[in-house]
Amino acid sequence: MSQQGVTPQSEDFSKWYTDVVQKTDLADYSPVRGCMIIKPYGYELWEGVKGGLDRRFKATGHRNAYFPLFIPESFLKKEAEHVEGFSPELAVVTIGGGKQLEEPLVVRPTSETIIGWAFQKWIQSHRDLPLLINQWANVVRWELRTRLFLRTMEFLWQEGHTAHATHEDALEETMRMLGVYADFAINDAAIPVIQGRKSSQERFAGANASFSIEAMMRDRKALQAGTSHDLGQNFAKAFEIQFTDESNELQYCWTTSWGLSTRMVGAIIMTHGDDQGLRLPPRLAPIQVVVVPIFRSDDERGPVVETVERLAGALREAGVRVHVDDRENLSPGFKFNDWEMRGVPLRMEVGPKDVAKNSVALARRDIPGKAGKEFVSQDGLVAAIRERLDAIQANLLQQATEFRDSHLHEVTGGYDDLIRVIKGDEWGLAWFCGAADCEQRVKEDAQAVSRCFPLEQPHPGETGACVICGGEAKEMAYFAKAY
Ligand SMILES: [Zn+2]
Known part of the structure; x- marks a missing residue:
């Protein structure tokens, strides 16, 4: 495959x-x-x-x-x-x-x-x-x-x-x-x-x-x-x-x-989402934890499967949405990539060494590679998983907030600056009188319209000159290309 x-x-x-x-x-x-x-x-x-x-x-x-x-x-x-x-x-x-x-x-x-x-x-x-x-x-x-x-x-x-x-x-x-x-x-x-x-x-x-x-x-x-x-x-x-x-x-x-x-x-x-595919927030993810059992022989298989079933059962009972990937014809590496693409927030690996050490390996979807991987004890696993899911939820929001904030610009250089910002695929925040003619001009020049007058205005109580017509503007609006 x-x-x-x-x-x-x-x-x-x-x-x-x-x-x-x-x-x-x-x-x-x-x-x-x-x-x-x-x-x-x-x-x-x-x-x-x-x-x-x-x-x-x-x-x-x-x-x-x-x-x-x-x-x-x-x-x-x-x-x-x-x-x-x-x-x-x-x-x-x-x-x-x-x-x-x-x-x-x-x-x-x-x-x-x-x-x-x-x-x-x-x-x-x-x-x-x-x-x-x-x-x-x-x-x-x-x-x-x-x-x-x-x-x-x-x-x-x-x-x-x-x-x-x-x-x-x-x-x-x-x-x-x-x-x-x-x-x-x-x-x-x-x-x-x-x-x-x-x-x-x-x-x-x-x-x-x-x-x-x-x-x-x-x-x-x-x-x-x-x-x-x-x-x-x-x-x-x-x-x-x-x-x-x-x-x-x-x-x-x-x-x-x-x-x-x-x-x-x-x-x-x-x-x-990133280049590997989906990244789903844990609160909404259909599968919050995917479990991949790892074994090479029938001798290894029995204890691994038994441990996986016990741990998955405990997580399910605690209300965690768990899926055990027990597909037989696929390698662990294939499964890792597959679930990564599907955006499952947390991957749990259980192999013979984990069974012997009473541990599991956890890998976070939001932190790629080794940095997101750790070994935790099977004791207290439910609490450890809950904690990681909360951390992933918070990290996705933080990453998205930082990304957004780095692409919001208050337009200070007049109309040309607004058009330059929009054409550069950024969001421009500018004084806007709200007139249809003004909005139409931006639409023609930059294929964008106003998104909204944000409820939280950056300069409350102040007025400014509409960045398009120069007339009086009571509020600032965001302009950006949109879906
Ligand atoms: Zn105007």
Whole structure:
């Protein structure tokens, strides 16, 4: 059996990405162009993402529900900006059961409209508020240029939808969920993200304001990894989501929506991966520890296998995700490379010498070669492994943070400097007035738009001159090429 690694990142990042996704069995192409088959290893990684988020949603008072895949076409047209934004990407069903439908059905590109329709029925009084709902679902957007996980026609995601009595409450929810996404990204996915507000040009179709978490990939391109929207009363008015307030007066609700998708899997791959392949953060890795038994003869085999089974059993019982690679026809060296490519955080080797010495060898994926290898006692192994997994989790976040910070630049040399920074595949932080014309100019000159106005401004309370038009700018924004 031959083994082929992945194309090095420095040679061709895009090829590296495709190699990693396919060779590590995360996903594959489908017979329908632009769609994706998520394989078990990729789906298990997504389940880790789901678990981390779902726990946080429930802890902040949200409940899961499910709404239909099909939406009456007329629903999309009720919110003017929403229909304008989504029309080009819609898949529409016109025939059902062999008959022309009276009203075409849209395959949901997102569910504000149908959930708005349901909320209108569910909400009567201020006592019904806030209404905090989340849905795990698939959505379809007719994309022409697709990439596995990053942009696919059908993708999996969650979409939160909430209704509130006041704008203040809705805005608080919008920011709370942005914070939940950031907390998940940083602490579970080990991805240091920047929280910020999108420009008017880049906001969600139908929102008053959109916020996002932005992550830097290893090719230094930006990836929007989650969004949270303050929808104002736009959808409440379109779908008549009303409640009677404490003085018995009829009021429109204030709504929010927020979403994070299988794109996050792409973000994990491209934040941590290296020339050997994937490097998965232990909290999300489908396999946290892979055990490779090593023996040359049947005499050696018995005690090694017995020790491996005992230790793997103890780790499993302690809640560690362990896999024993007992494939017979492959050499240990092959297995080491294979699991390295698949990004398993920790490798445990057990050979005859280890059995005799009551030890095991551990090798960390985040520290290559001898430096990451050590021998530890079989006594107290669970604690030793937990400690290493925590250390790997922390190290991946630290490496990604250092990498990101070394490629963020506050632009001081005017517009030409901004364009030079973006074209050099770095992120430029500059005063920006927010105007569409200004954003368009950057798009034409550097094929990039603003990523966000970061919530943490470097010069709070100050104003500056827009780096593009020279007009007054109240905030600085990041500009970078993006996925
Ligand atoms: Zn400007």
